[in-house]
Ligand code: FAD
């Protein structure tokens with residue numbers, strides 16, 4: 229018997245397992261159907277001995293000191309500011325769009341004030357910004373939208389930006405200065421020894437038993453736990469009884485080249501050409517020194533592992549109905565990108581998991597604060 233079953237050993241499941249074990253002193257069986265921990269953040273040495281991310285590039289960035297401090301218990305950090313170029317009209321141009329992007333694309337020589345005025349002249353008036361198309365055309369106008377966003381988004385999501393919630397392309401800012409970093413968060417750093425090592429340290433606790441290659445469905449009939457955290461897809465948990473929630477998938481093609489460097493920056497995006505969306509060269513992220521170099525090509529796909537919840541109003545409505553079922557589920561807490569159907573970055577999943585732990589602790593009598601177990605009824609959801 230375990231106090232807890234935690235389904236999924238990604239950030240959500242691993243943070244919750246660590247908190248339950250170390251703060252409440254409870255025993256946790258942590259399972260994942262994949263043969264490894266770390267979920268989509270899993271990294272490993274490839275055949276050439278280069279550290280790569282099996283499920284595409286994962287760049288850590290956050291504005292939260294608390295998240296950095298929490299994860300910092302399990303890793304040292306390496307400073308890293310991510311940079312991305314987009315291959316547009318035969319040139320490699322900075323994305324997010326900045327002053328240099330516009331000057332080089334259109335052969336202009338604007339300063340920041342000039343770019344503000346130029347944007348004002350090209351942007352389209354949109355009465356109510358609802359979709360991912362609205363966000364972009366109302367900021368940078370139709371031509372930049374067509375060149376940088378429309379094709380990429382159609383490839384990535386299999387949907388036109390006009391069919392996606394504004395939150396998707398709103399992830400990408402527009403700048404009138406020359407800042408070419410992908411993110412502007414106050415903390416931009418990579419776990420020095422990789423994500424998998426971070427997870428190994430997080431899960432190294434006598435109260436935690438990890439069982440890999442194990443699907444929840446295999447254990448469901450003979451429960452050997454009192455309470456559960458579930459971080460897999462929420463529609464799957466309920467046997468798809470209300471219908472399937474759409475998830476976008478990717479096929480990753482990993483290659484090693486016999487040359488020291490292949491790209492000037494970590495990631496190159498392809499909004500106009502190619503079947504893949506982007507290509508990432510890992511040594512930029514990790515700082516590893518190696519005579520060869522490894523890259524990942526990302527091919528979007530309608531089928532395969534669920535990676536991205538698809539932000540659209542009808543999907544949100546269906547998720548809400550599953551969420552109502554989840555609230556009725558006794559002694560089960562749902563957390564993470566798939567179980568809460570949120571397009572969350574890693575730091576947001578960690579934050580959500582820490583607050584889920586606080587709710588669990590509160591509803592079960594706050595053993596972590598008082599130092600002894602008080603028991604009490606669990607709350608769902
Ligand atoms: P996951 O990592 O998906 O973990 C869930 C785990 O549950 C999986 O390992 C799965 O196998 C397991 N599972 C599901 N169902 C079952 C079951 N029935 N039985 C047993 N196990 C089960 N975030 C960033 O902050 N920066 C980035 O640069 C970044 N890049 C990304 C790039 C890509 C291509 C993708 C797809 C995501 C990226 N993310 C990035 C987001 C990041 O991956 C997620 O925020 C994070 O991994 C979510 O953690 P999670 O625990 O919720 O989910």
Ligand code: UDP
Pocket residue numbers: 314323376377378380381384396397398399400497499
């Ligand atoms: N996007 C785009 N062109 C780009 C980069 C991003 O159209 O060159 C859009 C696209 O819809 C993408 C979204 O912005 O899905 C968010 O981009 P981000 O790089 O944050 O995607 P992720 O890393 O989460 O896949």
